[in-house]
Amino acid sequence: MSRVALNVDSYEGNDTPSVEIARFVVLYGKASTRKHKIWEGDGILVCYGDCAVLKSEDERDVICRSSAVKNLDQLDEDRTINIGSWSVQIQKRIPTTSSESMKTSSGIQNPPPSALRHLNTRDPMRIPETATMKRANNGMSEENLLAPRPPPKKRPSFVPPLIGSTTSSDGTTTISIEEKTPPFVLNEEDILQRKTTSAICVDSRFSRHLRDHQKDGIKFLFQRLKGETGGAILADDMGLGKSIQTMAATWALLRGSRPPASQIASSCLIVVPSSLVNNWKAEFDKWYRMMRFPAVIALTARDISTYQSTVKSMPYLIISYDLAQRHAEKLEMCRFDVLVCDEGHKLKNLDGRLRKTRSKSGFGT
Numbered sequence: 627m628s629r630v631a632l633n634v635d636s637y638e639g640n641d642t643p644s645v646e647i648a649r650f651v652v653l654y655g656k657a658s659t660r661k662h663k664i665w666e667g668d669g670i671l672v673c674y675g676d677c678a679v680l681k682s683e684d685e686r687d688v689i690c691r692s693s694a695v696k697n698l699d700q701l702d703e704d705r706t707i708n709i710g711s712w713s714v715q716i717q718k719r720i721p722t723t724s725s726e727s728m729k730t731s732s733g734i735q736n737p738p739p740s741a742l743r744h745l746n747t748r749d750p751m752r753i754p755e756t757a758t759m760k761r762a763n764n765g766m767s768e769e770n771l772l773a774p775r776p777p778p779k780k781r782p783s784f785v786p787p788l789i790g791s792t793t794s795s796d797g798t799t800t801i802s803i804e805e806k807t808p809p810f811v812l813n814e815e816d817i818l819q820r821k822t823t824s825a826i827c828v829d830s831r832f833s834r835h836l837r838d839h840q841k842d843g844i845k846f847l848f849q850r851l852k853g854e855t856g857g858a859i860l861a862d863d864m865g866l867g868k869s870i871q872t873m874a875a876t877w878a879l880l881r882g883s884r885p886p887a888s889q890i891a892s893s894c895l896i897v898v899p900s901s902l903v904n905n906w907k908a909e910f911d912k913w914y915r916m917m918r919f920p921a922v923i924a925l926t927a928r929d930i931s932t933y934q935s936t937v938k939s940m941p942y943l944i945i946s947y948d949l950a951q952r953h954a955e956k957l958e959m960c961r962f963d964v965l966v967c968d969e970g971h972k973l974k975n976l977d978g979r980l981r982k983t984r985s986k987s988g989f990g991t
């Protein structure tokens with residue numbers, strides 16, 4: 627994922643700016659150079675003429691402020707920017723409260739660019755009213771413009787679709803998933819148009835969060851993997867959600883297509899660099915909590931044995947390359963149906979045993 631360097635310096639001002647230029651729904655987390663960033667929450671990024679304010683989702687808390695976010699046109703969906711010590715990923719642009727109030731009275735959605743020039747001052751409370759602005763305001767007084775903003779519309783907060791995980795005394799983590807709603811058929815349209823007969827089912831709570839490119843990726847993976855000798859490389863850019871696509875595509879394979887059709891695969895091995903085992907666990911925690919759809923995180927050889935005896939209810943085994951290489955024979959006995967290799971280029975450094983681990987299909991990300 628590309629990063630854009632915006633002109634954001636620490637903003638010390640305490641004044642609350644009044645006129646918004648842009649407003650975005652964002653994900654935010656502490657800025658880090660880590661490849662796999664963990665977002666800490668949903669938030670709102672409000673851009674004023676001379677600063678940007680990152681707020682909590684309900685807008686009660688200000689998380690950080692920065693001065694002069696100028697390249698607003700570069701704030702596309704999925705763009706990640708750094709604001710102070712926070713990383714922010716733009717989810718979508720939403721109407722500003724200023725534009726809403728202006729729209730009601732004048733039908734104009736955004737202040738014209740010439741007006742914005744004047745907003746780029748340290749004290750937006752004292753905007754010199756220009757002729758252009760007068761037209762834009764359509765007789766609206768400055769007082770009205772600065773009137774208290776309507777309370778922000780409450781956006782439903784992110785609810786992990788799948789809830790709850792357990793850690794047993796031996797340290798094995800299982801994530802159990804309880805299916806409550808009928809699955810969502812990702813390729814309903816293709817089926818209606820008789821382009822395909824296999825429905826790609828993903829959990830409906832899962833599906834409402836998927837972005838279009840992710841739906842395409844899931845369809846691609848599913849189509850490639852459902853064959854006997856399928857394989858695929860998912861080479862999306864960093865941070866575009868390859869993990870969620872992997873989870874959704876394998877879910878469709880493991881849980882079968884539209885009921886009562888039988889499942890296509892019954893076991894899935896996910897091999898990842900040691901440094902990313904916890905990220906995968908966190909990703910599973912985030913998306914699959916409390917559903918009857920479990921994963922075993924292999925930290926020792928014993929976990930592989932546990933997995934063997936519980937594979938029916940826990941079809942995923944997540945393991946590091948190091949451990950997988952050391953226990954390749956044991957893994958071979960599991961006869962996985964699907965093999966996922968995160969950072970798949972690492973495979974070339976392994977000796978032949980893991981590569982020979984039997985799987986009907988597999989893919990790398």
Ligand SMILES: Nc1ncnc2c1ncn2[C@@H]1O[C@H](COP(=O)(O)OP(=O)(O)OP(=O)(O)O)[C@@H](O)[C@H]1O
Pocket residue numbers: 661662663664665835836837840862863864865866867868869870909912
């Ligand atoms: N549709 C979505 N809705 C909400 N959050 C999402 C969505 N897709 C991905 N994310 C979140 O974005 C973050 C980055 O996703 P992920 O780690 O899967 O990216 P990636 O493509 O695997 O990146 P990398 O190439 O760095 O491995 C994760 O925290 C993930 O939960």
